[in-house]
Amino acid sequence: MAAGEHVMPRALPLEELNPNERIKHGSRFLRGTLMETLADPVTGAVSEADGLLTKFFGIYQQDDRDQRDERRRSKLEPKYQFMARVRLPGGACTAAQWLALDGLARQYAGNTLRLTTRQTFQFHHVSKRNLRALIQGINAAGLDTIAACGDVNRNVICSANSLQSPAHAEVSRLAHDIGARLLPRTGAYREVFLGSPAPEPPPDDEEPMYGSTYLPRKFKIALAVPPQNDVDVFAHDLGFIAIVENGAILGYNVCVGGGMGMTHKASATFPRLSEVAGFCTPDEVPDVAEQTLCIQRDYGDRKDRAHARFKYTIEDRGLDWFREELAARRGRALQAARPFRFDSSADRLGWLQGADGHWHYTLFVENGRLADTAKRPLLTGLRAIASVHPGVFALTTNQNVTIAGVSEADRPAIEALLTSHGIANDGYISGIRQNSMACVALPTCALAMAEAERYLPSLVDKVEQIVSQAGLADDPITIRMSGCPNGCPRPYLAEIALVGKAPGRYNLYLGASANGDRLNALFRENIAEAEILTELDSLLRRYAAERTPGERFGDFTVRAAVVPAMVNGRDFQRAPDSSRSIG
Amino acid sequence: MPNPKERDEWAHAPFEAATIERLRALVADLDAGQRLWLSGFLAGSSGAVSAASAPSASATAQRSVATILYGSQSGNSERIARLLHDKFKERQVEATLLDMMDCKKAHLESAQRLIVIVSTHGDGDPPDRAMAFADFLSHPKGLRLGHLSYCVLALGDSSYEKFCETGRQFDARLEALGAKRFRPREECDVEFDLVARRWIDDVLTHVVASSNAGVQSNGEIAPRGGDAEIRSATVSTAHTRRNPFHAGILTNQRLTGRDSSKDVRHIELSLEDSHIRYEPGDAVGVVPKNRPDAVDALLNATAFRPQALVRVDSQETELRSALIEHFDIGPVTPALLQRYAAATGSSPLAELGRSPDAERRYLYGRHLVDLVREYPPAGLAEAAFAQLLRPLAPRLYSIASSQKSAPDEAHLTVSVVQYESFNAPRYGVVSNHLADLATDGASAPIYLHRNGGFRLPADPRTPIIMVGPGTGVAPFRAFVAERELTGAGGHNWLFYGDRQFASDFLYQAEWLDARKRGTLHRIDVAFSRDQAEKIYVQHRLRERGAELWAWLQEGANFYVCGDAERMAPDVHAALIDVARIHGALTEERALDYVTGLQRDRRYQKDVY
């Protein structure tokens, strides 16, 4: 920190801050002019400022980028449409809720649902005309979309499937508690989307915790139950790692300052893994979460949004500063961190028996996309299952879904439906495909520079030929593809990552660990499919020939010095030499 | 001092030498705005042209020494452009800052010095906001930039294969269009700060040094186009349906989106060298020709000899070519049916004529070929058969452009007629012909169809209400453009309707743009198929009745264009309702009121 910079960014005059801060402040707690712009029938869009506000309600304005150029030539505005993300802390819903969401997807959202890397549902392709009806439908099902996006605390994620063990159940409850405590309080959502009357006079202190400018940027919390690191706990602003002894949770290690997003070639931006700051007891967790969020509220950069995430606050001020600040706010320091061990960040697919004897089936959903295709009528198949299954659907942070809490007696019925719809996992799925993830990217994501979800499956087809020739068909190898460097499928934690640069072109990163505790490193820049396959072919053959027993591909590429071990995020976008000279 | 080109044009002016001198001296004294107004005035029939002599946008541009034109996706180029603009301001040099998205032909034509800053995206593509400008540079439609000096700053990233491609292309295109590079292109890689700053300093030095001279000579620089307009305005247009002008196709662009049930085209015709001067409200007539395959199908359905001679306009022509060029072989009309019944002595057909309802049902979708298949023209000779047919009439299309914004162009909005009847696909003659024309040298035979009954108000302050669903919106595109270019102060209100918002909103982006610029003050829309119940423009008129009435009370004109069969009568009825309800008039008085509007030419229709 430069000397003299003691002013909290939040206390600076608004004019000096990023324009978004002014928009938030002037929005009357996120009301803006949404009533008017939603009602404007001449455009399918809302105003730019209002588009910023809807994010706080889990709603993104997008346009169909496949049609962008063609519509421009046709003198039509872009094909504006909205994405809505459900708030689903802990990632679980009931069968009735599943059916309701399925119905809404069919009615308003192009017959598709998307399971996300933060274990919730997204609706795409919703027209402005239908937006309110969709949101009301979601609310009628006992769910909502508040704070699923925006500069607030997002959906709190946790190791999937609360029914798996009592510890999982406890973590899931905690995810709900934290989520509820950090929820924005504004009535704007209910007024704009649910038709509640606007208060008279308008309140001026609706957000005691957030204030009128909310957070500098999004804030994400994850809870993990070792040895599973399915949530990639180090990838989030704030992580809690359950310390379980004999099935009971003693407390949580607290880790801070993680995040994935960066901008290509802007070396001041980088993915960063969070650092363990200490340990707290279960009952302390909600307060630790709130105080940490408030530290970021006060100290996060409000001028430069590319530098506004908590990871940069921690990077710039240091872990010790954070510990002191938190202790000062709570009147109590964190305890020393406890030992823990993660083996994998993957989901365990197929049937698994829980502690109470119930069964859980984790269904592979390629890239989280639920739609009916000729080969795999996933949407309809799951609808059929939801119609007979009395239990829970638990979404995973690997974009899969667990049909949870199936009794021994009901198992055959579920199996029959999986089979009759042809959606069961047992059709052959290679190790690499099981461990593949891609973000949404084109055509809906405004930030995509290249394809991801629509492309990765066909690329994996080709990689599967390589792995099967190399004798690695059943080896778990994580491969993640994103359409831009923002990192939505957490690519920088994949053994193989392809990050989009331009149509058909990707950066290839290698060398992350398989359990989410080491970032990968840039191997090749801006390459197209042919080169990707050539590189993977030679590397995977070498791996098959030279690996030590049990050695994972990511570890191998580091041991073989194909890429350096990426220890510090700050080095991620720097040549190793220059990082040394700066240090 | 007239430049050589100008002198050249005057040489062909249809005046005596002395008149030419006087006119030339007169014109030289006018500024760009005055020239524009005058050209419109001369083009208008009588004094109908309403233009107050408000200075046009290009007049302001004249004062600016340089136009900084930027195309940016992620903001870098824009930032540099703003920085440069600020530096000009610091030195009290007037410069214009312009996003490529907003750049019109006129901007280029009126600028003296152009400073282009543009990045490259995608796989060597222009930024989204510069796409249209790129399209325009590669299809510049007669744009010549000999008067312009320019330089280019290209932003890019050398890790891409096509480094700074867009900047390079723009540079080459500007050169090809005759502009003079005053400084070589600079290319910036990812780390562009230093290079850009040096470039800014360099450009500043250059422009400030040479602009002093520029400012002094400013009054001398004639805007392009003005003289050409004045010259052509004085030559009467000689093109008619028999002597059509063959207008080159500049653009043939589908307007309806992917999921539309219709194919509507935006067609831009070149009027270069036609001397055609039109006004908003005018239409273009297109000389039709039947499709040879449709003619052959008809001939194959009969025993007629294609080469048999028939009479057309007192001349002998072979049947086949007469059917292509001169006779309507499409939908059968009741009159044709009766002539045919009489000539062939068919009693069932004659019987049909006695029941209009049955006849209408019978004729619905029935083309000549269907008729001759069912009732062969037994005993009829080719010449007698041809005598029965009606002539192939030209088709009219409202002009959708203002000649003030596109002096050498006429834009049309053409809905392509295609349907099926009697198990055969049917193609509307002219709309399909137009839709099939390519932009590579194809032309359409056209002539000007004046439409004095559909005119903007003489007083530019008069508000106007325009009801134009579907292709009915075409003339209103011309109206709004004209009112913008003449600086007319009256407010403009458009009612638009079609089937689906997402795919059928003709010129939507332009309307939104005009609304943003403040030249379209109100727009209401009705999309009939976006909800369970059908909603049309007449519903919106009733919903907005109170305001509509207020506008009419303020003297607004009311225009209707488009479908004559259902829309126009429904809108007419809605207008009467509005007068009755919001003017608190009896049914009869309301009717009188509306008739009065028509009489005063405040309610004008162009329906078909």
Ligand code: SRM
């Ligand atoms: C759906 C999802 C990807 C998926 O395939 O599942 C997703 C999709 C989008 N993300 Fe993400 N992000 C998703 C998880 C993530 C994650 C992973 C995580 O949180 O575990 C990250 C990396 C972690 C992090 O935040 O650092 C992530 C980092 C980003 C960023 C970069 C943020 C940064 O500060 O660096 C952006 C861009 C931004 O915020 O400016 C972004 C923005 C977006 C947007 C909303 C694009 C936009 O801002 O216009 C994408 C919508 C695409 C679409 O059409 O649906 N998304 N995004 C994930 C939804 C999660 C959820 O349910 O809440």
Ligand SMILES: Cc1cc2nc3c(=O)[nH]c(=O)nc-3n(C[C@H](O)[C@H](O)[C@H](O)COP(=O)(O)OP(=O)(O)OC[C@H]3O[C@@H](n4cnc5c(N)ncnc54)[C@H](O)[C@@H]3O)c2cc1C
């Ligand atoms: C003043 C004026 C302005 C006009 N402006 C425009 C304009 O701006 N844009 C525009 O697109 N048109 C405009 N028109 C209409 C245009 O002139 C033509 O009539 C139209 O394009 C059809 O011509 P065509 O030669 O393609 O079709 P034709 O060969 O003339 O065929 C059209 C005929 O086919 C029949 N038909 C059409 N659809 C069906 C169906 N579904 N089922 C059964 N029969 C059917 C009808 O009898 C119809 O008259 C205007 C007309 C006028 C008079």
Ligand SMILES: Cc1cc2nc3c(=O)[nH]c(=O)nc-3n(C[C@H](O)[C@H](O)[C@H](O)COP(=O)(O)O)c2cc1C
């Ligand atoms: C998706 C994408 C594709 C790009 N493609 C190219 C390219 O093909 N050639 C090039 O020279 N630069 C390319 N660039 C780099 C940009 O031109 C460069 O970042 C520039 O500084 C952006 O300027 P702007 O912010 O004004 O748009 C690309 C950038 C992005 C994000």
Ligand code: SF4
């Ligand atoms: S990683 Fe980039 S392209 Fe993919 S969804 Fe996120 S923001 Fe969009």
